[in-house]
């Protein structure tokens with residue numbers, strides 16, 4: 001194991017290896033939407049928000065803010081799933097620290113989703129109100 005870590009440090013830069021990393025990351029992307037049903041809800045929200053963005057012709061800054069928070073939600077969801085897989089590999093028995101670890105990972109997703117919701121409300125609520133008036 002130590003030998004493997006040492007080799008990784010001394011490994012020369014390789015474009016082929018970097019491309020391979022992209023391939024693994026893309027595999028993770030597929031897992032995310034296949035097994036994490038929350039991600040499908042987030043994807044649906046992203047599509048809805050994008051349509052709303054075009055409809056209300058939001059500014060460049062508002063687009064940037066929206067994509068930052070949406071990216072944050074998907075990244076949190078990916079880390080959450082990763083922790084869940086790893087925790088289940090360690091033990092499927094009820095264990096206090098595994099429970100805490102999973103709860104914290106889920107809290108991370110909740111924080112990201114709540115932040116995205118607040119940003120969405122700040123951007124769209126005034127536009128919806130002025131449309132209705």
Ligand SMILES: Nc1ncnc2c1ncn2[C@@H]1O[C@H](COP(=O)(O)OP(=O)(O)OP(=O)(O)O)[C@@H](O)[C@H]1O
Pocket residue numbers: 036038084091092093094095096098099100102103106
């Ligand atoms: N091995 C365990 N030991 C103790 N508590 C656990 C364990 N596995 C799950 N839990 C508890 O059950 C909760 C749900 O865990 P689970 O792995 O089923 O996630 P999930 O329902 O798939 O979550 P999500 O819907 O976010 O994907 C955890 O947050 C934790 O509180």
